[in-house]
Amino acid sequence: MQVVIFNGSPRRKKSNTKLLINSFLSGYKKVIDTKVPVYYIASLNKKEELLYAYKNAKTVIIFFPLYTDMMPGIVKEFFEDISKIKNSERKKIAFVVQSGFPEAYQSIFVEKYLEKLAKRLKLDYIGTIIKGGVEGIKLMPSWMTKELFTNFSSLGEYFAKNNEFDEEINSKLRKPYKMSKIKRNLFSIISKTGLTNFYWNGNLKRNKAYEKRHNHPYAQKWSH
Ligand SMILES: Cc1cc2nc3c(=O)[nH]c(=O)nc-3n(C[C@H](O)[C@H](O)[C@H](O)COP(=O)(O)O)c2cc1C
Incomplete structure (x- = not known):
């Protein structure tokens, strides 16, 4: 097996990650017309299959959403599992x-x-693509996501040709690196209206978790 992709989103087929992988593969297939296997790390009942695919791949690409400034727990567990594999x-x-x-x-x-991690696992590190502002892409009209998907398709095309990422696209995707001061100020004004939390609060309510949103179950209890 040449290239194998892993999707690290707990949302699996409903994930934004999946949409980005699809765009990437649409570009990849323009150059190499073979089916690139995509595995869902969240399919815990298929762990053996996942690890087998990882073991036999020459090139692995792991796509995942940022969860609290890191990787989702299932991705962390996957990293721990692959660290036990002897290549x-x-x-x-x-x-x-x-x-x-x-x-x-x-x-x-x-x-x-x-x-x-790549260094410790003695793997050749190709690089990391970073893209912010991805939540909500499923709801956006196509004109709003066109550039994003085109960039991911070009990324896939370049990857198929060179087995590496196009650094020009990578730096394009990393914008904004930080929001400008004006935008940050504007954002804090808008957030006072509750508009910036509207989408997230909707999700919390749908999952019956709104009342629990300030819970911090792992915090230490005060003891005197
Ligand atoms: C539990 C959780 C934690 C998150 N933490 C962050 C975060 O620290 N920074 C961020 O920009 N987005 C964060 N997000 C937003 C996701 O990264 C974003 O919605 C992503 O597009 C989800 O991708 P997916 O649909 O493929 O899972 C978080 C989302 C969840 C559910």
Whole structure:
């Protein structure tokens, strides 16, 4: 098996990650017309199959959403599982991290972690794509997502030709790196209206978790 993709979103087929993978593969297939297998890390009942696919791949690309400035727990567990695998030949690994907030800056810490992880697992690190502002793409009209999907398709095309990421597209996707001061101020004014939480609160209510939104179950209880 040449290239294998892993989708690290707990939302699996309903994920934004899936949409980005699809765009990436549409570009990839323009160059190499073979079916690239995509595995869902969240399919815990298929763990053996996932690890087998990882073991036999020459190049692995792991796409995942940023969860609280890091990777989702299932992705962390996957990293722990693959660290136990002995690779007979050197493997290449690449990552795509996408997040809800627009600033790419948030993901540079997990990027450092991923680079170190690849080194520790003795894998050839290809690089990490970072893209912010991805939440809501399923609801956006096509004119709003056209550029994003075109960029991911071009990324896939380039990857199929070179087995690496196009750095020009990578830096384009990393914008905004940080929001400008004007935008940050504007954002805090808008957030006072409750508009910025509207979507997230809707999700919390749908999942019957709105009342629990300030819970912090792992916090230490005060003891005197
Ligand atoms: C539990 C949780 C934690 C998240 N943490 C962050 C975060 O720290 N920063 C961020 O920008 N987005 C965060 N997000 C938003 C996701 O990264 C974003 O919605 C992403 O597009 C979801 O992708 P998916 O549909 O493929 O799972 C979080 C979402 C969830 C559900």
